[in-house]
Each structure stands twice: as structure tokens, then as C-alpha cells.
Amino acid sequence: MSDRLPHEKGFHVSWDQLHRDARALAWRLQGHGPEGGWRAVVAITRGGMAPAMIVSRELDIRTVDTISVKSYNHQTQAEPVIIKHPDADVVGDGTGVLIVDDLVDTGRTLEVVRAAMPKAHVATVYAKPKGRPMVDTFITEVSQDTWIFFPWDMALQYVKPYHGTDD
Ligand SMILES: O=P(O)(O)OC[C@H]1O[C@H](OP(=O)(O)OP(=O)(O)O)[C@H](O)[C@@H]1O
Ligand SMILES: O=c1[nH]c(=O)c2nc[nH]c2[nH]1
Numbered sequence: 001m002s003d004r005l006p007h008e009k010g011f012h013v014s015w016d017q018l019h020r021d022a023r024a025l026a027w028r029l030q031g032h033g034p035e036g037g038w039r040a041v042v043a044i045t046r047g048g049m050a051p052a053m054i055v056s057r058e059l060d061i062r063t064v065d066t067i068s069v070k071s072y073n074h075q076t077q078a079e080p081v082i083i084k085h086p087d088a089d090v091v092g093d094g095t096g097v098l099i100v101d102d103l104v105d106t107g108r109t110l111e112v113v114r115a116a117m118p119k120a121h122v123a124t125v126y127a128k129p130k131g132r133p134m135v136d137t138f139i140t141e142v143s144q145d146t147w148i149f150f151p152w153d154m155a156l157q158y159v160k161p162y163h164g165t166d167d
């Protein structure tokens with residue numbers, strides 16, 4: 001994440017909020033697939049897995065696969081590489097396939113995913129301006145200098161009261 005800093009702001013997403021936003025994404029996608037509906041969901045690991053589970057449940061899509069993209073840091077540039085492809089028999093060129101990720105930031109991840117499945121529909125829950133053109137459907141946009149904190153990266157912890165003492 002070093003090449004993506006600095007981030008002035010933080011946008012903290014709870015499980016509950018993530019659930020609501022992923023359901024809103026499913027709602028928006030419903031009926032927008034090809035004739036006969038969406039054939040399959042492909043989650044971009046790992047962040048796309050929870051949203052993909054929620055979307056596939058809401059839209060009753062039983063065929064779910066994954067694509068794994070790893071970002072390598074060469075000096076300051078991250079170069080995403082696909083390290084696990086979805087089943088070619090399932091996804092083909094991507095027609096009728098819904099690709100789901102938690103967010104798009106620079107758009108580099110989606111660039112390589114789109115190249116592998118050019119006809120797929122790309123959906124993310126959150127989007128930042130730079131990567132927005134890479135997404136077909138998303139729910140909430142945040143500014144480029146915002147870091148999104150997801151519930152799987154957080155834990156509840158004690159916070160000092162405003163008045164400065166611990167009791
Ligand atoms: O638009 P980009 O700048 O490419 O960034 C977006 C990607 O970065 C994060 O994944 P990450 O590579 O950190 O891996 P993870 O999903 O396993 O956490 C996020 O889940 C997106 O997949
Ligand atoms: O947890 C995350 N939050 C972000 O804002 C982000 N951008 C790229 N990758 C990210 N991961």
C-alpha cells in the first residue's frame with residue numbers, strides 16, 4: 001500500500017454497512033444482466049469475496065468462482081499479476097459474468113481482470129475517481145485521498161473519552 005499513500009481521510013466500514021452496501025449493489029444489478037440473467041459471479045480475492053457472497057445470495061447465482069490478483073511492488077509501482085484464473089469453461093470471454101470486488105482505487109487490478117474477461121460486467125461496492133472508469137456498477141464513491149477500512153481489517157478496541165481521563 002506504500003505507493004497509495006498518503007491518505008488524508010479514513011472511511012470506516014462496519015460489517016453491517018458492508019452488508020447494506022453489497023445488498024444495494026445487488027439491487028442495482030438485478031435485471032441488468034443479459035437475457036436469461038447473470039450466469040456466474042467471479043470474486044476478486046480476497047476483498048471481493050464477502051461482497052460476492054452477498055450479491056450471489058441476493059441474485060440467486062449459484063455458480064461462483066474466483067480470480068486472484070497479486071500486486072507486486074517494484075520500487076514505487078505496483079504491477080498486478082493474475083496468480084489464479086477462474087474456470088475457463090465457466091467464464092469464457094466473460095459474457096453474462098458478474099465480476100465483484102470490494103473497491104476500485106487506481107483501477108490497476110481491474111485492468112488485468114478486464115483483459116482476461118473483456119465481456120464481463122464489473123461491479124464494486126466502493127469506488128475512487130481514478131478507477132471509476134474501470135467499473136460498470138458501483139454504490140458509493142469516496143475521494144482519492146480516502147483510505148477505506150474494511151471490517152475484516154479491523155477490531156473493536158477501547159477509545160479514550162474526550163475528557164482525557166480513563167474513568
Ligand atoms: O484499483 P487498485 O488500485 O488496483 O486497488 C483495488 C484493489 O486493492 C485491494 O486489493 P489488494 O490487492 O490489496 O488485495 P486483497 O483484496 O487480497 O486485500 C482491493 O480489494 C482491490 O482489489
Ligand atoms: O483496505 C483497503 N482500502 C483502500 O482504500 C484500498 N485501496 C486499495 N486497496 C485498498 N485496501
Ligand SMILES: [Mg+2]
Nearest residue numbers: 045046047048
Ligand atoms: Mg482486492
